Amino acid sequence: MSQTVQTSVIESLKAPHHGPVPFSVEFFPPRDDAGEERLWRAVRIFERMHPAFVSMTYGAGGSTRERTARITGQLARETTLLPVGHLTAVNHSVAELRAVVGAFAAEGISNILALRGDPPGDPLGQWTRHPEGVEYAEELVRLVGTLGDFHVGVASFPEGHHSAPDLESDTAHLVSKLRAGADYSITQMFFEVDDYLRLRDRVVAADPEQGAKPIIPGIMPITSLASVRRMVELSGSQLPGWLDERLSAAAGPGEQEDRDAVREVGIDVATEMAQRLIAEGAPSLHFCSLNFARATGEVLQRLGMDVLVP
Template identity: 55%
Template sequence: MALGLPSRLPATPAIGELVRGGAPTFSFEFFPPKTPEGERLLWRAIRELESLRPSFVSITYGAGGTTRDTTVAVTERVATETTLLPMAHLTAVNHSVAELRNVIGRLAGAGIRNVLAVRGDPPGDPMGEWVEHPSGLRYAEDLVRLVKEAGDFSVGVAAFPYKHPRSADVETDTAHFVRKCQSGADFAITQMFFDADDYLRLRDRVVAAGGDTPIVPGVMPVTRMATIERSSQLSGAPFPPALLARFEAVAGDEASVRELGIETCADMCARLLAEGVPGIHFITLNRSTATREVWQLLAPSDVAAAA
């Protein structure tokens, strides 16, 4: 059932079409700021990375919908004040269907065509019990259908190279992912990972299960040991032991940790591009420097293709 929104949104590129276009995409992820200083850092990073001409950028959605209004506002500002193609994240946590329809309507009204639909984590404790809103949605696939019914949106979903932390096993997780994609998803972006083989195994098992949705790897360079300590929470997977040993060998030198993180991320991206991934999605944490350095270490041909 349509929601009374325009059947055709303005002629904005669809990310689902971009990632199927042959050449790999190159994109960045930002999160909505909560303070004036955070807003300053965000827009400085956006302006600095804009010169790299990414295929698109995404704006995340706080746990429990805590940054809903800011997400919409930032995404709209990116759409109207920059040359960048924005994608808004949307989660179902703590939202009724009516509230979700309102957010979707606001996005459509701002001319935003691209949405990443995720069920989302409970506020306060990402690993806490997930409680469905009494007038809300239970699964990400339901959210995908809601967005697709609302108009001509290109909708992405989340993928987990290791497996979703709440999935019983890899097989169950794969089946759920394929079903989620078949509900109407045009593309997927992975949670961050630190071993290319984790992504490649995900891709192989999805294909074996009958899935054909393009899966864009989401990556983030390690610039501090604290990132490794939080890696299980951030990615749902333990940090690769062999890579951990390399970081532990230089743990007392912050500059060396950062240098190793940039180098290993660039190496992983180069391998992924050689394996034919549809693109690379960088989680920036609203900083531009590390992403720029990884970009510069990639082979010129890879960078040109991704630009």
């Protein structure tokens, strides 16, 4: 079904890079013309920073199926970036999943991040698979593997997935996804570096061969206290007390948070995390950009990368 026209994420991480470690950027498919303009502005700025790859999310409930494939394809054709398309199993039968993978292939995309997705409507609710779909991401990894020469990544969770009964079983399921054919994982955003390091240790202890595959830490430079609180809550996690205190002090007592002060703390924290992750041997850094280039650019600059921040 597919023809491999892209290099793999793994190859790209090994290629010469411009900073202390390679980095990558996550985008989401915009909903309107203004959003599209903002995305492309960010894309062009990031292009000059030479990320190892960029990824495009797949809307909750499979809602952005056409847009994700189309924009990921545009990134492949019209930029120098290496795009990875996210794909979730939500609301899709196996036949539909095959069709989406086919659409990625038709767009020249051979790097796919295979995810189960969250229950539509309530991300923390009870998961029910599509009657003709797949139950877990592991099955999606296998399915994509049968459809062509794709390079597949999966999600990992330093604090454990919110639905997992314990860290050990969640780690075992991550290892199963890697054994099923995934080459790497990207973590959910987190704020305690120790959680990432412990996840890495658990994977290595569970299966040294799979433990050698990159676990790419997901970092979000915080620019708004209200939105990070919302995002963290939706992922079934919480802000560590020390971070909430630092951000709340910057936000100030008023109803309107002091966005400049919060942003400054957010960039400090992301930089401190990145420095520690690099010192601890993280293979690269994956930034949740929210389709803006500036905050990530500032972190990269503070890490010593020679990037121009607009």
